[in-house]
Amino acid sequence: MLEIKNLMVFYENAIAINNINIKCQGEKVTGIFGANSAGKSTLMYTISGIILDVKKKEEMKGGERITVLGNITFEGMDITFMKPSERAKKGIVLCPERRRIFAESSTLENLKIGGYLATKAQAKKTLEYVFTIFPALINLKRREGGFLSGGEQQMLAIGRALMAQPKMLLLDEPLLGLSPLMEAMLARAIRDINRQTGITTLISEQYARPILPIIHHGYILENGGAVLEGNSRELMENPDVKSAYFGL
Numbered sequence: 001m002l003e004i005k006n007l008m009v010f011y012e013n014a015i016a017i018n019n020i021n022i023k024c025q026g027e028k029v030t031g032i033f034g035a036n037s038a039g040k041s042t043l044m045y046t047i048s049g050i051i052l053d054v055k056k057k058e059e060m061k062g063g064e065r066i067t068v069l070g071n072i073t074f075e076g077m078d079i080t081f082m083k084p085s086e087r088a089k090k091g092i093v094l095c096p097e098r099r100r101i102f103a104e105s106s107t108l109e110n111l112k113i114g115g116y117l118a119t120k121a122q123a124k125k126t127l128e129y130v131f132t133i134f135p136a137l138i139n140l141k142r143r144e145g146g147f148l149s150g151g152e153q154q155m156l157a158i159g160r161a162l163m164a165q166p167k168m169l170l171l172d173e174p175l176l177g178l179s180p181l182m183e184a185m186l187a188r189a190i191r192d193i194n195r196q197t198g199i200t201t202l203i204s205e206q207y208a209r210p211i212l213p214i215i216h217h218g219y220i221l222e223n224g225g226a227v228l229e230g231n232s233r234e235l236m237e238n239p240d241v242k243s244a245y246f247g248l
């Protein structure tokens, strides 16, 4: 459903994404695993189109040159240079790294902001769904985003992304900085959302252990290049993956 071909992204002369080919099958969960600076966020920005906004801003202030080569197709359409807002309308929704919750807005307001593209009926239905999948948010409806814990903020960030009616959900390091208990809970929730809604999901993580079991297919990213790919079991049983990501 989403296909990335020969993608290269440069910041000035430094290469951040080096000739990547990735396929995200419809209704499945795809994982991207890599260490710090491997290129995970750049990839997410390039798929969601935010990189084009960053590029424009940099050009306006005479800053660094950002170059994107290759192509990305979504449902058969080339979206490589489509504006991020257009991509959002097509259903490509990014849940960014470090959550970016509106700190002064309440949980409910954050969710409603996420639903700006939804019809009233969709927003109502999705809001109910978000509280079903994350019941912990029910009693936090009126709490300001800035007063939520890291885990609660992440539930809210995923909930807010769901409110935007995604067909393709991009989750950039959703487990970052969370406790093992919260990691396990969120990994389960992400799996359940995919099973129950069929939303195609791409998830990037530095720490593969909690996520590897819930993916259908995954890629290992190193220095901007995809060095290995396989299904959940193949990656979990791969000796290099074991030593790099499981400390075995």
Ligand code: ATP
Binding pocket: 011, 014, 015, 016, 034, 035, 036, 037, 038, 039, 040, 041, 042, 043, 064, 097, 206
């Ligand atoms: P992290 O886990 O730290 O978020 P990441 O895998 O998401 O890492 P990216 O943030 O995509 O990696 O970075 C990929 C490479 O691009 C790194 O070498 C990084 O230093 C570089 N990079 C990222 N953003 C910029 C920028 N705005 N200008 C210049 N170089 C950048």
